[in-house]
Amino acid sequence: MREPSRRDFLKLGLGAGAFAFAGCGREPPRRDALAPPASTVTVPGIARDDAPPSTPPLSPTPKPVPPQSRGERLLLPGTPSETILTMEFSGKAGPVLMVLGGVHGNEPGGWLAAEEVASWPPAAGGLIVLPRANRIAVANFVRTTEELGDLNRLYPGSPESPLPMGRLAAEIVAAAREFNVDVVLDLHESWAFYNGRSQNGTAFLGQTVTTGIGPRNPSLGRDIIARVNGNISVERDLLVERDGSAFRSDPTLGAPGPGQSQRGRSSLSLGGHVEGLTPILVEMGQKDQPIARRTELHLQVARAAMELLGIA
Template sequence: MRRRTILAAGSALAGTVAAGFVSQPSGDHRLLTAAREPGDAGEANTNTERLLPGTVHETRLHEIDAPRDGPTAMVFGGIHGDERNGIAVAREITEWHPDAGTLVVVPETDRVAVENDEREGVDGNLNRHFPADREPVSELARGIWDAVETHDPDVVLDLHRSLGIYDFHRQYVGQAVFHSPDAHGDALADALDDDSVPWYLPFHRFTARETDLSGPLLFQKAARELEASTYLFETTEFLLDQPTRNEMTRLAAARVLELHGLLETGGDA
């Protein structure tokens, strides 16, 4: 029997498809969402540190080391402070137990923006502060990048939320997986479609888009300068309620860790 798997009924993914109505995926399919309990190899070692201590930006970084060697993955929530699904799920991930490697999580990357429930913090949009070929442009971005360089991740996952649908609402990019050239973007999008998108929401199927590494986003800089496999995950508020967005985000995180060998997951109940 596979260890460290928790299965959630597909009915947990509730999509609001009309005002005042909540619809649920049909059928009895179940979704693998997270690995939360220690496995046969024993307990993971955990450590928490403060980034940018003594400043307005001070925030927590959590490191979970599995008993077996493996890759290092970093997960970021709260780069935009009003994108609550990424923050909530990143907080949950601090209690996950990888089967192999090291899991590093920053749930509230821009803590001021998170506390104010606003997209931007005191220095503006943090996810535009990581330009190519020079150091990050704000104190917070430099502190975050120092932590990234210290942990030298093999995998980076940045969790976000949009307001619309990719290629449907011109200004929004929801239901999309942006990824570096060597990442498993198509496999992740396919898994999310199979496990989380009901048939009656065809516009909500996930799009995988390979990113241009010249941009100023954190996941682009990690791919460009550290040669990490990187992902920026976007779910949407459009016709989806908060529990649904959280569930899609949770599943995306678990799938990324599975695809890169940190989690052993399976469909057996």
Template sequence: MNAYPFTLIKKETDILHTPTLLVIGGIHGNEPGSYFATALLSQYYTIKKGNLWIVPDLNQLSIQNNSRGVNGDLNRKFAEIDPRDPDYSIVKDIQTIIREPQVGLILNLHDGHGFYRKEYQNTIFNPNAWGQTCVIDQNTLDDTHPFGNLNEIASKVRHRLNGNLIENYHLFDVRNTNTRFDDEAMKHSLTYFAVTHNKPAFAIETSKNLPTLHHKVFYQLQAIEGYMKIMGIEFESSLELNPDIIEKILQNHGSLTINNNLYLNLKDLKNSLSFIPLQSKQNDFEFSHPLGSVRRNQQHYDLFIGNQKISTLIPSYYPKEKCSDLITVLIDGKYEQMTFAKDFFATADFKIVNHDPNTRVNIIGFTKKGAKDESNVRITLKDLDSKYAIDTFRKSYRIEFYRQNCFCGMVLVHFK
């Protein structure tokens, strides 16, 4: 279990002899390019040499609320923070990680306003804009460090980015805040905290004025790859850096397992699901997506992928019963066995084979007059009431198992 108030994903090959790149997304909850880029980095990249640590959701509550910071600007709390501040544990824990000896370089990802230009053009293109910049706090570190020439490294990444622009006006530049002498506010930032501890640190700022999320993620991932190559980190990616491909992948929200006995495929999930069998006191939500999170809101549960609310679960509370979780299903004439919290696909029909007289099967959306147990019945898509489907295409349905008044578990059927 992760002991931090955020997620830390480690991809390591040699922690003793090669440096680690620490990539942080979500310090500001209304900058989705940052945290969706780190999500794809954790899902689609394999490290072959070197080490990569990823924090995709540093400020999870602010991400859910699509807010810069529900408790104030988290990126202005690194010089000092009151122990009573709700963000205290976040700041102290990430500071500890930054100071880890093996961490050799830190990237803090952002989406910033406008497009940075050294000379004023208009309110979008000007020297006060942050978008499309590789940000450094100073030119070099005070101590000799293999990655201590911050300006040179940022310039190399800028050159890489500008060689593969979607549009020419997306041009990147290096922005040096000269924090120690010129920027009092930035003295409280995460990157300046790192620099003062002799850790090379950079911010990547894609523009909030880019037209789509996948544009931002495209540039963020390009920049991260540039820093990995500079550090000698070798990697393989199953993701082609193409904006159109990234757009499709961002629509994949993965799946959710609850209490290890209930499974939901989050693809095309309806925006509200009722009578979900949960426990009254404590429920364990496990998302396959690194940005998956849940927020209890009075009598229901809101499911999020990053700042996107996927669905709301309206529960029915049941005690959990320990039942045999081995299920036999006849799918299109072929027998298969599975356990709770799984799904299967049927083309023509399916039948739940149940030999346990103490277990009751409830196929949500199917009704057979006089039948309390809906096992051992052949079911086609036409037999199901579409209003009970869990997906917007009305092809996915819940199959629930009960023993007396206790909930055992659930599987999903998807009709092709």
């Protein structure tokens, strides 16, 4: 276990966009700001004869490695929905995992687990956690309200959205791009269990792990399920795989009109908005499953994801 340093305890209460890394005081280079490999650089007006511009790079541009740092950022700063995003980078190369809790306020297993995950230091790569995404809904223990909007039906969101959750969706997408997030785990609860369901619907998604479109579909969700199910002895409680690639949304389509399906605007659509990202939606069943057990299973899913990504 590493020695906690002074910078571990630095709390940076800065507004969105103003976050400074405790480690070095500058933001990491963004993926889209990286210089292309030297072999593909062309200078206008200067002919190159050693490598034609059309030559593809031999290997993908490596991702930047943010310096070791721990900090916080406020999303929707200065508003009633202001909420804390925690982030920790190990200083070592590796994937970046983002964990969302409290997207729906009456699903406590998700936000209780996310709050604990926020204290886990990644051994490689990085870990970004938004424990109470819809902070007002969590405080009032309701799914959400009409005035707040449903975050899980509003991706990719917009800074101009009249709904606070529409603006939050845009800030989550922006953070995922800024920090090159590889995987999003969105922790939810449903009522009944998916296995043995009497009908389909969002009330019958308990114990499911759904992987959206992205480079790690379907392998990561499948591997998480295998790992966690190895610890579950009751058949009813076993996690079930769902394919979320149909939940892809087309960012050019804009907001769906009245009566149109919004299923393409859940967190499972994030892979269509952030290059290289794979979203995974986790639902635990509330029916006859104590809150401590639901929270524990969410923690096991998060732990398995970190181990499989090589950042635990």
